[in-house]
Amino acid sequence: MGKAIGVKLIDELGRRHDGRLPDQMRPVKMRINVLENADGSALVEYGRTRILAAVYGPREPVQKFMALPDRALLRVRYHMAPFSTEERKSPAPSRREIELSKVIREAFEDIILVKYFPRTAIDIFLEVLQADGGTRTAAVTAASLALANAGIPMKALVAGVAVGKIEGQLVLDVDEIEDGSGEADMPVAYAPDIEKITLFQLNGVLTREELERGLDMALNAIRELVELEKRTLKEEYVSTEEV
Amino acid sequence: MSLTPFKVPIVPELRKNTILSLLAKGLRTSERDLVTPRIVRVKTGVIERAEGSAQVELGNTKVLVGVKTDVGAPFRDTPDEGVITVNAELVPLASPLFEPGPPDENAIELARVVDRSIRETNAVDRKSLAIIPGSKVWVIHVDIYVLDHDGNLFDASMLATMAALMDTKLPDYEELETGEIILDRSKKTMPLKINKKVLTVNIAKIGDYLVVDPDLDEETVADTRIVIAYDEEGNIVGIQKSGPGAMTREEILKAVDIGREAVKIYFKSLEEATTSAE
Numbered sequence: 286m287g288k289a290i291g292v293k294l295i296d297e298l299g300r301r302h303d304g305r306l307p308d309q310m311r312p313v314k315m316r317i318n319v320l321e322n323a324d325g326s327a328l329v330e331y332g333r334t335r336i337l338a339a340v341y342g343p344r345e346p347v348q349k350f351m352a353l354p355d356r357a358l359l360r361v362r363y364h365m366a367p368f369s370t371e372e373r374k375s376p377a378p379s380r381r382e383i384e385l386s387k388v389i390r391e392a393f394e395d396i397i398l399v400k401y402f403p404r405t406a407i408d409i410f411l412e413v414l415q416a417d418g419g420t421r422t423a424a425v426t427a428a429s430l431a432l433a434n435a436g437i438p439m440k441a442l443v444a445g446v447a448v449g450k451i452e453g454q455l456v457l458d459v460d461e462i463e464d465g466s467g468e469a470d471m472p473v474a475y476a477p478d479i480e481k482i483t484l485f486q487l488n489g490v491l492t493r494e495e496l497e498r499g500l501d502m503a504l505n506a507i508r509e510l511v512e513l514e515k516r517t518l519k520e521e522y523v524s525t526e527e528v
Numbered sequence: 529m530s531l532t533p534f535k536v537p538i539v540p541e542l543r544k545n546t547i548l549s550l551l552a553k554g555l556r557t558s559e560r561d562l563v564t565p566r567i568v569r570v571k572t573g574v575i576e577r578a579e580g581s582a583q584v585e586l587g588n589t590k591v592l593v594g595v596k597t598d599v600g601a602p603f604r605d606t607p608d609e610g611v612i613t614v615n616a617e618l619v620p621l622a623s624p625l626f627e628p629g630p631p632d633e634n635a636i637e638l639a640r641v642v643d644r645s646i647r648e649t650n651a652v653d654r655k656s657l658a659i660i661p662g663s664k665v666w667v668i669h670v671d672i673y674v675l676d677h678d679g680n681l682f683d684a685s686m687l688a689t690m691a692a693l694m695d696t697k698l699p700d701y702e703e704l705e706t707g708e709i710i711l712d713r714s715k716k717t718m719p720l721k722i723n724k725k726v727l728t729v730n731i732a733k734i735g736d737y738l739v740v741d742p743d744l745d746e747e748t749v750a751d752t753r754i755v756i757a758y759d760e761e762g763n764i765v766g767i768q769k770s771g772p773g774a775m776t777r778e779e780i781l782k783a784v785d786i787g788r789e790a791v792k793i794y795f796k797s798l799e800e801a802t803t804s805a806e
Contacts, residue, residue, distance in 0.1 A: 350534075351531065351534045352534075353532065353534055356532075357532075358531060358532045358534060359531070359532045360529055360530070360531050360532075361529070361530045362529040362530070378529075380636045380639075380640060381640075383530070383633050383636050384633065384636055384637050384640050386529060386530035386633070387530040387633040387634075387637055388637075388768075388769070388770075389530070390530040390531075390532070390772075391752075391769070391770070391771060391772045391773075394532065394772030394773065395751075395752075395772055395773045395774050396774075399532075469648075471767075476774070480776055480777070481774035481775070481776065482769070482774055482775050482776065482777065482780060483769075483773075483774045484769060485754070485767060485768075485769040485775070485780060486767060486768050486769065487764065487766055487767035487768075488644050488648055488766060489648045489765070489766070490648060490649060490759075490763050490764070490765045491763070491764050492763060492764070493762075493764065493784060493785075493788075496764055496781075496784060497781055500777060500780065500781075501777075504777065
């Protein structure tokens with residue numbers, strides 16, 4: 286993550302370096318059913334951040350001893366393509382990717398109705414094709430769409446977004462430049478229909494008041510993201526029926 | 529790849545019911561209220577060979593942290609700053625749940641949460657760790673060694689890390705004309721420059737209750753956990769929701785307020801241990 290030195294990240298009018306307002310998302314794109322082999326798949330873009338998600342399962346676990354008698358086993362891999370970053374990223378899993386795979390898995394453990402599928406595995410594979418900040422939260426959004434596309438029952442749809450603090454101001458959906466020189470980065474994943482926050486991290490320093498305001502910024506944005514997820518899913522299934 | 533844990537300790541349903549019915553009365557199996565951590569003991573200077581060390585006991589959880597230092601090259605994007613690395617080992621002697629092998633996702637998460645709390649606050653002044661800016665800097669290795677696991681490795685590790693860093697003294701060195709640095713590890717005199725003290729509070733959500741410093745039984749039955757890092761002024765300097773399950777907005781904000789009070793107890797233990805050592 287490079288630091289932008291000497292560049293003002295917010296101008297006098299409150300515009301960010303790419304022209305966005307503090308509480309404005311980058312352009313978001315969602316598509317589902319983008320892969321042939323996977324049971325469900327999705328492509329999600331937040332600006333230049335692009336995530337491909339695939340879901341396999343419920344199916345027999347590859348390693349059978351891992352099967353759980355009373356529920357499905359979840360496997361999540363968050364992985365960055367070597368060409369997704371400014372400098373090539375080694376394809377071997379980094380400590381960061383191992384941690385993010387864990388927190389993303391935990392964001393879905395209580396969302397997927399795992400009790401319906403004992404002794405099976407549900408696999409969520411997330412590939413960051415291009416990274417420009419907010420990859421873990423866009424990955425959650427992509428995973429939610431891919432799970433729905435695979436027909437896996439869930440309590441609710443989930444989406445994610447990060448709120449950052451740059452030059453003393455809270456901003457929504459930080460990109461890499463903002464993250465690199467920001468004072469704080471707070472990724473949030475939320476299921477608005479059941480009012481549950483399923484992923485929550487903060488790297489950096491915030492006051493109690495900023496935390497509350499930042500959290501509300503994220504939750505509001507996620508409500509809109511989930512509406513877009515629903516529209517994306519409806520459009521796909523309406524058009525499929527017409528074929 | 530991250531998998532649903534398939535080797536988890538089994539807490540009988542009865543035990544869970546006991547924990548929940550006690551919580552309803554404001555009590556816990558470990559005979560304390562919901563917002564008080566277990567008894568904390570902090571001892572510094574426990575490994576003479578290390579540049580700094582500390583052992584923390586949090587109830588029956590025991591964590592040892594050793595700090596070793598080396599001279600190395602700085603990162604390219606921060607040429608005038610030293611390097612701090614944090615690693616955690618869930619040593620197999622500490623729990624039947626731990627297996628020998630490279631750090632798993634739990635060890636990595638633990639190390640990274642501690643690392644971020646120190647890094648984001650510049651708790652250890654990294655600029656003061658430059659020896660020859662651009663080429664030679666101190667590399668500070670923090671190694672977290674879990675010795676006995678009875679829940680809440682986060683708070684114990686963070687407390688032990690902070691105490692060990694405050695206990696650390698850099699070895700004396702000689703700078704040769706060639707720019708080479710020769711360390712004399714027999715003499716350690718220079719303490720680290722500590723800008724900020726940072727500690728975490730781990731709060732478990734069990735049913736509708738939020739409990740500070742969960743023990744292993746409580747962690748096992750918990751719906752989820754949130755680990756919040758604070759500085760001494762009560763600023764929030766890091767958060768990690770850890771574990772499956774979810775929280776509401778209100779629960780998160782309530783946890784932040786509960787944690788801010790509880791962290792004072794940890795800060796007091798840190799203060800006592802580090803001043804008595806001098």
